[in-house]
Amino acid sequence: MLRYFFVGFSLLILLVVSITGLRGWKSKRPPIELFPDMVRQAKYKPQTESEFYADNRSARQPVEGTVPLGYASVSTSSSNGTMGDLGPYQNIQFTASSDYVATGRFGNQWGTGIPFEVTAAMMQRGRERYNITCAVCHGATGAGNGIASKYGLNGIANQQQQRIRDMADGEIFNTITWGKNTMMGYGSTIQVPDRWMIIAYLRALQRSQRTTWSDLPTEEQKNASSWK
Amino acid sequence: MSNFFPRWSNLLPLKLLVCLVFIVSGLVGGIWYYFTPKYTRVGYQPDQPVPFSHAIHVQQLGMDCRYCHSFVEVAGHSNIPTTQTCINCHGQGKIKWDSPRLAPVQESWKTGLPIPWVRIHKVPDYAYFNHAVHVNRGVSCYSCHGAINEMSIVYEAKPLSMAWCLECHRAPENFLRPPSEIYNMQWHPKSFDEQQEMGMKFKEEWQVNPPVTCGGCHR
Numbered sequence: 001m002l003r004y005f006f007v008g009f010s011l012l013i014l015l016v017v018s019i020t021g022l023r024g025w026k027s028k029r030p031p032i033e034l035f036p037d038m039v040r041q042a043k044y045k046p047q048t049e050s051e052f053y054a055d056n057r058s059a060r061q062p063v064e065g066t067v068p069l070g071y072a073s074v075s076t077s078s079s080n081g082t083m084g085d086l087g088p089y090q091n092i093q094f095t096a097s098s099d100y101v102a103t104g105r106f107g108n109q110w111g112t113g114i115p116f117e118v119t120a121a122m123m124q125r126g127r128e129r130y131n132i133t134c135a136v137c138h139g140a141t142g143a144g145n146g147i148a149s150k151y152g153l154n155g156i157a158n159q160q161q162q163r164i165r166d167m168a169d170g171e172i173f174n175t176i177t178w179g180k181n182t183m184m185g186y187g188s189t190i191q192v193p194d195r196w197m198i199i200a201y202l203r204a205l206q207r208s209q210r211t212t213w214s215d216l217p218t219e220e221q222k223n224a225s226s227w228k
Numbered sequence: 229m230s231n232f233f234p235r236w237s238n239l240l241p242l243k244l245l246v247c248l249v250f251i252v253s254g255l256v257g258g259i260w261y262y263f264t265p266k267y268t269r270v271g272y273q274p275d276q277p278v279p280f281s282h283a284i285h286v287q288q289l290g291m292d293c294r295y296c297h298s299f300v301e302v303a304g305h306s307n308i309p310t311t312q313t314c315i316n317c318h319g320q321g322k323i324k325w326d327s328p329r330l331a332p333v334q335e336s337w338k339t340g341l342p343i344p345w346v347r348i349h350k351v352p353d354y355a356y357f358n359h360a361v362h363v364n365r366g367v368s369c370y371s372c373h374g375a376i377n378e379m380s381i382v383y384e385a386k387p388l389s390m391a392w393c394l395e396c397h398r399a400p401e402n403f404l405r406p407p408s409e410i411y412n413m414q415w416h417p418k419s420f421d422e423q424q425e426m427g428m429k430f431k432e433e434w435q436v437n438p439p440v441t442c443g444g445c446h447r
Contacts, residue, residue: 002243009250016258023267026383031269031350041353046305048347055341132292136317147289151323184316189298 102192104170104177111170116193118200126201129194133186134202142205155182159202160209169199265387273383274346277332278314286377286413293369293411304358308345311336348384349373355390355445363411366404366430370413371396377413393445397438401427404436 021027033039044050044058053060100106101115116122131140139145142159149156157164164172176195177187190198207215216224261267285291294300296309314333317323324330336343349372351357363369369376374385386392396403402420404427409415417423430436439445 002246005243005247005250009254013254020262020267023261024271026271026273028274029272030274031265031272031384034263034268038354039352043353045353046303047308047342049344057342132294136289136291136295147291148317148323151289153317153322182319182322184312184319188310189313191302 104173110168112168114196114200122197126197130198130201165206172199265389269384269387273381276346277344279329281380282376283378283380300359302360306359356447365434365436368405368410371403397440400436400438401431404430
């Protein structure tokens with residue numbers, strides 16, 4: 001009798017396992033929530049679907065001319081159009097404003113110069129942001145040979161060329177924000193201070209490719225002489 | 229009167245007990261094994277409208293997580309990229325524009341309606357989770373999303389259960405990474421001892437003090 005029980009029991013286990021599978025097996029079935037009390041609440045989380053609005057988006061487009069709550073206008077941080085000593089993490093990142101910091105222009109002219117004092121930390125930040133976003137196409141040195149160029153993305157600008165070396169910082173800022181030719185704008189993903197830091201780093205990249213002997217610090221010159 | 233119960237019935241209570249023990253332990257074992265996010269959540273791999281491969285974009289092309297998930301460091305929600313992010317490289321006349329696999333991207337770009345990606349990783353609505361505070365304090369994408377850089381189709385690798393969260397909240401030194409390696413999915417500590425030594429250092433330096441009280445997450 002016990003024998004029949006064990007056979008039945010084993011078969012039952014086999015049946016259960018064959019239906020439910022084991023932990024970690026891939027499945028397209030949405031996870032079962034065993035105690036669903038308030039696990040999914042009637043509220044919108046970021047980037048979720050809505051059945052209320054016609055376009056099915058819970059996120060709404062801002063009314064034209066809206067300044068988000070908590071976002072000061074860039075121009076209020078300082079009267080002369082610079083960001084003063086405000087660091088990159090102040091809440092001044094997305095506001096569209098008409099001054100140099102947010103447009104790269106003075107009136108109808110491209111301005112040039114980084115609108116805040118560039119520190120080593122900001123150069124590091126610029127480098128990091130450059131490598132995340134720009135290097136995919138423009139390459140780690142700006143030579144236009146990033147990975148996308150190897151997969152058939154044409155028309156990538158070589159940032160080492162004279163035209164871009166001579167280009168005003170403000171125009172580069174504008175290009176990052178709104179794009180140019182095949183390049184799409186990155187204004188929605190790179191924040192304003194980061195764009196300036198990227199430009200600062202780009203200038204360093206350009207300089208690095210045309211370094212002369214006299215540009216080297218004396219210590220490096222000594223080191224390099226010893227290799228000869 | 230002598231043979232009221234047949235002889236085989238002597239062992240019956242014992243046999244029944246054995247059966248009962250097996251049935252109960254089978255039930256308990258089954259519930260222990262299946263009634264947990266380790267079973268219900270891990271391995272969830274829905275079909276996506278576009279068969280986007282993290283393996284190609286991260287592993288093969290070497291792209292950074294933050295090219296697409298651009299606000300993970302500053303926002304609680306790690307954003308699903310906009311259609312424009314795809315179009316940056318896959319726009320008209322660019323890489324694989326005509327591929328039928330990218331048809332929903334084209335469609336979305338033309339209509340302005342979002343690509344209906346299927347969300348995989350979900351904590352309950354009564355649990356608060358913030359991406360930025362985690363990635364800015366030494367918790368790598370890898371810790372919660374597993375080897376997502378190797379996934380051709382994303383699946384849920386970790387249970388995201390409360391017990392699992394607390395594993396790290398109680399002993400963050402076992403998981404904290406150098407800030408330079410947060411987005412490097414291929415970095416792994418050489419040994420557990422090294423991890424602990426490094427983790428203790430970061431925990432102290434950054435004053436990592438993850439909440440283990442109810443109100444830390446259920447707020």
